[in-house]
Amino acid sequence: MDTGPCRELQAHPSPDEASLTQPSIQAGVSTTTPATIQPGWVRVTHWLNALAVVIMVTSGWQVYNASPIFPPLVFPASITLGGWLGGALLWHFAAMWLLVANFLAYVVLNIASGRFRRKLFPLSLKSLIDDVRAALTGKLGHDDLSHYNAVQKAAYLAVILDLVIVILSGLAIWKSVQFPWLREVMGGYDNARKVHFFAMSFLVAFFVVHVVMVALVPRSLLLMIRGR
Amino acid sequence: MLNRKIMTGASTLDVENILKDARNELQAPARRLFGKRILSLGGLMLLSGCNISDDKSVNTVLRTMSRFNDEAQWALFDPNKLAPTYPDSMITRPFPFNAFYDIDDVPVVDAATYKLPVSGLAKGGKNVWTLEELRALPQESQVTRHICIEGWSAIGKWGGVRFSDFLKRSGADTTAKYVAFHCADNYSTSIDMPTALHAQTLLALTYDGQVLPPKYGFPMKLRMPTKLGYKNPKHIVAITVTNDYPGGYWENQGYNWFGGA
Numbered sequence: 068m069d070t071g072p073c074r075e076l077q078a079h080p081s082p083d084e085a086s087l088t089q090p091s092i093q094a095g096v097s098t099t100t101p102a103t104i105q106p107g108w109v110r111v112t113h114w115l116n117a118l119a120v121v122i123m124v125t126s127g128w129q130v131y132n133a134s135p136i137f138p139p140l141v142f143p144a145s146i147t148l149g150g151w152l153g154g155a156l157l158w159h160f161a162a163m164w165l166l167v168a169n170f171l172a173y174v175v176l177n178i179a180s181g182r183f184r185r186k187l188f189p190l191s192l193k194s195l196i197d198d199v200r201a202a203l204t205g206k207l208g209h210d211d212l213s214h215y216n217a218v219q220k221a222a223y224l225a226v227i228l229d230l231v232i233v234i235l236s237g238l239a240i241w242k243s244v245q246f247p248w249l250r251e252v253m254g255g256y257d258n259a260r261k262v263h264f265f266a267m268s269f270l271v272a273f274f275v276v277h278v279v280m281v282a283l284v285p286r287s288l289l290l291m292i293r294g295r
Numbered sequence: 296m297l298n299r300k301i302m303t304g305a306s307t308l309d310v311e312n313i314l315k316d317a318r319n320e321l322q323a324p325a326r327r328l329f330g331k332r333i334l335s336l337g338g339l340m341l342l343s344g345c346n347i348s349d350d351k352s353v354n355t356v357l358r359t360m361s362r363f364n365d366e367a368q369w370a371l372f373d374p375n376k377l378a379p380t381y382p383d384s385m386i387t388r389p390f391p392f393n394a395f396y397d398i399d400d401v402p403v404v405d406a407a408t409y410k411l412p413v414s415g416l417a418k419g420g421k422n423v424w425t426l427e428e429l430r431a432l433p434q435e436s437q438v439t440r441h442i443c444i445e446g447w448s449a450i451g452k453w454g455g456v457r458f459s460d461f462l463k464r465s466g467a468d469t470t471a472k473y474v475a476f477h478c479a480d481n482y483s484t485s486i487d488m489p490t491a492l493h494a495q496t497l498l499a500l501t502y503d504g505q506v507l508p509p510k511y512g513f514p515m516k517l518r519m520p521t522k523l524g525y526k527n528p529k530h531i532v533a534i535t536v537t538n539d540y541p542g543g544y545w546e547n548q549g550y551n552w553f554g555g556a
Contacts, residue, residue, distance in 0.1 A: 158357065244376065244379075
């Protein structure tokens, strides 16, 4: 049985949610049709980010293979992009512009529109613990896709922060001489590579869980494609 | 998912919406076909990474982006910003040998007959140098980090002539765009003039206080801590100052030309 905290929210929409729904009359019964939950700019930046991340990660694995930080770990050629080091770097340094420009647009639009504040906050430790417990016992609902539960809020905040770390550590590796402050923040050139590696690992872990969750709640895929 | 929702019975509206979605989707075969094609294209891209990189138009776009990155790095390069230097105690020992061939194939250059010509946009200066003449010029040394395009790095100690000093004595036109290098092992590369004039760009004749050994580039290598390893040519036998893009051994195969750190 599926009875999560979100269920009540659906029955009693918050004022915030009410503004997102349009009343409509259907066969004489008063009901509500969900309006756009994910605006166009969220969907566009989401998918551009997905494309950029896939290119950056798979080409990055090929670059990693040229000089593994942890020698036992090498990525199979079949899941890397670029064919060889030079090819992978061409992809990596082309897609980085897409990743960064798109990420900046995403963050600026989210802050300017108040979406971050509305969707990701408030986030209390108590709600997070409650929702993690509910999720682990299979009781966390995903019926109302216009509201994120505390686990989702924490995960999305974490991955946004992780993208910041991925970008800054990448910049420190690419331009370690031109950005000395960034290099030092990352603990020097060699350490910046490790930071970049672990930030990539977190991103990939998020990606895997994210895709599994979408498979469990397929409607969320439709939502991110057409907005409702 | 559907069954679960019906069983909970909490929201029949939701079920209606889902059914409506499903019907709409079924009514749009063209859209579904398009979606399938997009998905299979994406799958193909993921499964055959090397193949897509071999595609001509994809390659053209990637090379164009690399040219753009040259410009971006040229703009980002601060001629006054120095690469970090380190104490002798931090020198990597042994310093790694690295080339596009095995250590047994390192070229042998005869010091007695060696002459370094400077050609192209270099007039009114000394245009051929012997090793003795280069050793007689003011010498500097640096302990800096060599960063390889592969990702690894190592700290080494190089000594020699400041390259800007050498260029001026050679009568080089320092308003030219490029300086190109040809090497005894048939290697070649080229750099931008601002980097050539950088205070840490060194025509290195020694390594760790000794005459530069063959494995590190005898009789000389251009040492630039502001650029990646492949931009630092060894066994230099000819230098050309030019405004025509000279390319280079790795650069012509796809490595980024500017290669700045």
